[in-house]
Amino acid sequence: MSTPNEGDSHISRTLFRWQRRIPPKLRYVAIVAIYLILWAILDKVSLAFETTPEIQIWYPPSALDFVLVLVFGVRYAPALLLNTFVHQYVVTHRDLDLIALLIFDLVTTIGYAGASALLLLKLQINPRLRQLRDVVCFNLVAVLIAPLFVAWLQVLNFASSGIIPWSKLVMYTLHYWAGDATGIAMLAPFLLISLRKLPWVWSHKEQQPPATEGKLRLPTWREVPELLGEGVALAAGILTGYGAPRGTNLDYTYFAFLPVIWSALRHGFERAATTVLLMNVGVALLVIAKFGSSNLLVLQFGLMAISLMGLLVGAIATDQMHTEKALRDSNKQLTHNAFHDGLTGLANRSLFMEHLERAVEYGKRDRDFQFAVLFVDLDRFKLINDSLGHLLGDKLLIAIVGRLQACVRPTDIIARFGGDEFTILLENLSDVSDTIRVADRIQTELSLPFNLSGQEVFITASIGIALSATGYNQAEDLMRDADIAMYRAKLAGKARYEIFNPSMHDRAVLRLQLETDLRLAIERQEFLIHYQPMVSLSSGKIIGFESLLRWQHPERGLLFPGEFISVAEEAGLMSLIDEWVMRQACHQIQQWQEQIKRFPPLSISVNVCNKHFTQPNLVPQISKILQQTSLDACCLKLEITENVIMENHRSATATLSQLKALGIRLVIDDFGTGYSSLSRLHRFPIDELKIDRSFVSNINANEKNLEITEIIVMLGKKLGLDVTAEGIETKEQLAQLKQMKCAYGQGRFFSQPLSGEAAKALIVANPQW
Template sequence: MKSQPDSAYQFSLSQPFSNRLWCVPRFFSLRNKIIGGYALALSIAIGGTTVGLTLGNFYQQQASAIRDSANQQGRLLSDLQVAMLETLPTREFVPLLRKPTEFKRHKSQLAIRSAEIKALISQLQSSPQTTTIKDLEPLLHKAHQATEKFYQQIAVVLNQVEPLILQPKSTDAAQKLITDFTSGYEFGAIVSRAYELTAYIKTAREQEYQAKLALLEAENLRNQIIGSSMLFSVLFAAVLAFSTSRAIARPIEAVTQVAQIVSYSSDFSLQVPVTTSDEIGLLSTSFNNLIKTIAAYIQKLSQKNHKLQQTEEALRIAHNELEMRVIERTAELAKANQELLIEITERKRVESELLHLAFYDGLTGLPNRALFMDRLKHAVDYSKRHSDYLFAVLFLDLDRFKFINDSLGHTCGDQLLLTVAQRLKECLRSIDLAARLGGDEFTVLLEGMKDVSDVIRVVERIQEKLALPITLRGQEVFTTASIGIALSATGYDQPEDLLRNADLAMYRAKAQGKLRYELFNSQMHVQAVARLQLETALRRAVERQEFRIYYQPIVSLITGKLTGFEALVRWLHPEHGIIFPEEFMPIAQETGLSISIDEWVLHEACRQAKQWQDLFQTNSANLGERPLITSVNLCSSRFSQNKLLYHINQVLKETELDAQSLKLEITESVIMQNAEKATFMLKQLRNLGIQLAIDDFGTGYSSLGRLQNFPINELKIDRTFVSGSGIDQGNLEIIETIMTLSKKLGVDVTAEGIETAEQLKFMRAMKCEYGQGYFFSKPLDKSAAEALIVANPQW
């Protein structure tokens, strides 16, 4: 290697550490130059940024102060204007003439609102910005005077109105007092002062908007100053970096390039060019010496290991060939054995699972329908060959399972089913079979019975066992079973028929009450077939619109005049004629058809009511005073629908019937099922303007504490309290109670079932407002109802 000009500065790894300290001062001098240049650029950038931030913050603070002041001024003026316009008699107190009970509460709020206005005026007068607006201070003074006069005068007027609204016939006088006040000076003065504030509110909003624009300009200026300072520092640093790269970056880059080439190609003959005698040059020289030393060591090591590598290579090849052969043979044998074992195990598992799933219930472990029907078929076949052989099929349904399942959860429900299954097995002999069909339904096959009494004893033993308490999550629960019994001696020789018969008998037992059993008879099957036929015919009736509406008159007991009709649906069966609702509505409720029927009845009744109003209003003085009211019943499933309000609204729009001409009748039991939801629904119906009546009142369960919260217009006394040969003492007391309750609630009363003149006289003596019943008229078809409207009788 060629020596350097200054031999005193030769550097090698073999030299002691003390001989290498010569490079430290030169290194630090170079580093200090670099650091100094960057420090200068950083100082300039920080100084410029600081100046920019200071100026930007100053402008921001000024604009922000102006914006906040204008915002506060505008908010106070807006609040004052709203407060002055908030208490206006025409909007606030005229509707209260219909609800006198709320009058005192609204009247007591006048002093509170007057104090609010005074407080707002005081805040505006003490605001620094108020003094800068020349006309605002006099306007505030006038507003204060107008407010004082307004609230003094309205207190006088309301004191005069209050005794009048308690008398229904004095409502017009109360209305005139309020109307005269709204035409007076005090009312006009406060409204005028309130609207004069609008110009000052607009000025405050414009000042706030201008302040926001100034704030945005200050922010933009601040950002421009910061950006300019940072750009200057970046340019200065780039110039400094370019000047130092020629002295440092290029030699180091040359060393890096040579090192990369050597690492990729293993060519140790390459050298780094030495262009300087400073520490960079020394680094290049040392790197060249290191490469030469490594190359020499590699060459010697390569020579010594060449023969060893050849020997090892031969041994490795031979060993690998032998090992591969052993591994291949072993893997093939292990794979074959494993596949065979897996196939056998999987086949057994699948066969076991399929067998269990096919014939056993997954929860209780009892036989399922398939296994039960197979055993039942064997029993039927055996009984055909042996005429004296008697067996029975039991169909069990738990009475309170759904309630327990919903209350405690499905986990507890499953535990209950497991307990029931275990108790069933404990009640049976080894030759008998208990199965689970699904849900809370179980079946039992009792074979080899002597007579019916043996079957009854088993059934009673099952019911006693199931009635014992069951502990679920630390809580005792009780359940019973309704059981249907089908005997093999009933004449049915098909397994499916016997299971169906037991099911029919179970439903008969459940209809009779809890903890009962019933023996199947042929009449049950006849009734089931008839019910199925009726359900099928009912579905077709909905599609073919075979229903008709009959209208029963509702009469004012005060004037004796017709006030409206109750729409009653009838089924015009093509074969059986008129069918009344009590015969088909229960089935319609169960099958979900009642909703479609109710929707049709509502639309048709509203359409007919609008047609009668348009046709007879000009020809009848009574209809001119008050249009006919149409009452429509709502069933429980219809009332709980979420789309009820939407549908009623659509019907009113399509028929163009005024909402006040529609009255909806809901039974008290439907309302009490969910009082909170019912209250919400009734309030929404009242908001539409629809009248509401509680039908069949007195026959269900009512919470009087909640009844007063329902927004109803009317109570309808059930016909059982009114109709008959005479009103007995018990019904008399009930009617008197209902009438007293209606007066307390402020609602009307309609008596149903008036059939005699004596009943009419009694209900008039009780001051009942409306009545309906056969004394006035039976339900009429459309033509007869129109004739009654034209006749306009008076009872």
């Protein structure tokens, strides 16, 4: 019994052989007849969108001219001489001058057949449009240059014959060019791509039966929601762009770009061609009844621009997809076999040393680039292996690898260096504490029992750490020091880590002191809250504040969160600190509300860390704080990073819903820097998005930042969410955000974070930006 693909190939081979048996002359006549019939049908359809005689919104029959010659060869070019007569005597029955008609026919044939010959013979494109170069050449020659050349000569011909006035020469040229160009762009790529699925059609080019490139199929159930979503987006773009009421200076046509570009980027050239066709048909059906001839040229060129952009972006996306796939396929198996351990699948010694050498060389060029090597040696593994057997010993190694991978980032490199030895390369470290946290996590994970076929096994590890800050010129030297540190850990009692560099060890001691100081900071009331105003960009007035934590350390002075938050999180103190900040901030804003009457009342934003958010008593705790401070819940905003709710999405929905039930407003902080899933995002009861300052502060320096900011603002509007831009520093940034209709903003342009007294004075001053 054959598979579907085998059956499809059998049909293709059968049709190939059948076609090869048809006499060439008969095959030529049959193809020309089919071409003329389809041409007449499309010509009739185009007439339904005719605004003035011989001027349509788009003219897809011209696409068939290119498809005929590109697919079946230049010898079919004479068939193009017949289509004008079909238009004149079969479709329209209009009374045109015969000489003008013949010239028109000759111009069209020479222009489009010549362009096709140029593409095939000189530029040597593949008419299946598989590569980016093929699409670019097709767009330039077939969509832009050839239709302009043909339109210009046609209009000269009609003007000379008195069919159109000389005064409208330029206008008619532009109409004809845009109509033909859009018709070709919307239909020709779609047909050429569709014919890939029918390889026997290309039998005149091959000597052997061609293989089927892909089977025509219905979308799977997993693809249906996405297709429906893209269809709705395309319909919404068309309705907004071409159906919305227009004022004197209003134009929404750019909305049609968004779904086309998204489809092209997401799926590549094939889907882009289909989307372009649907977009053009949808726009024409929507506007033909009411658009009128006064704006026809604007409509034509808008459709031409969207069509070309969609095809080019789709081709670029497909080219990138093909490049990435080719690289992956060519290197994957070879690299894996040569540089990975056969048992665990980890990197082997060779691959690890290659990564380490690269890190060392990079560290020589960039002194700020920090990395570390952890040498992990299992304690008593030989005893376990000898007692339980090598089979269970291998299972234990595989289980240990799983726990090691859970302790590091995906970008970190873990290698099996020997029988029971593992090495880990940690790159892009901000501080030695990052390395220590990894070592602590490894010790904690390995201290838990392993269950191997019903046998419970306990094991520990000694870890040696070598830090790049020590200064290394050779990767081998760094590995030597990590190995020495590991043996020192074993000599000190095993199940521990040792840092080779004594100065780094001193820094670890300082970190421990910092943790001790943190435990006393709340009791000693060393924490402070500064307040940064949040401004309505429409009114320019303060609508609330964000609470920002500071630590007035008795010896080190004023510390910012980046200097102690990671230590507090590791020490399990962040929940206590968050609770203190929330209580103080709620109390302060409630006092300001009583002392300074504002409508609507000022709000206060408080950040909630990951560990605090996942605490089971979070909702009762916040409810109690609101009761104790007498603050209305609607005046409290909780800022949560998108990663927090995405990583805990199962429990996050319940927690957010309970907070929402209290009346609290929920904000996703630093939006755009995490990995939000849009399919999940809209399910959470979120009220507001905060655009990360990294996009806003560089909005003028980087076009991508501007585009991302615009997209987030638009996304917020689509989801019914308020959007706040943080990090506004200049008047120009403020003007751009106002133009985007961003709701709120904060940043140094309005005010630095202020002490409580300074913030109160600012409220009283009631500035307006």
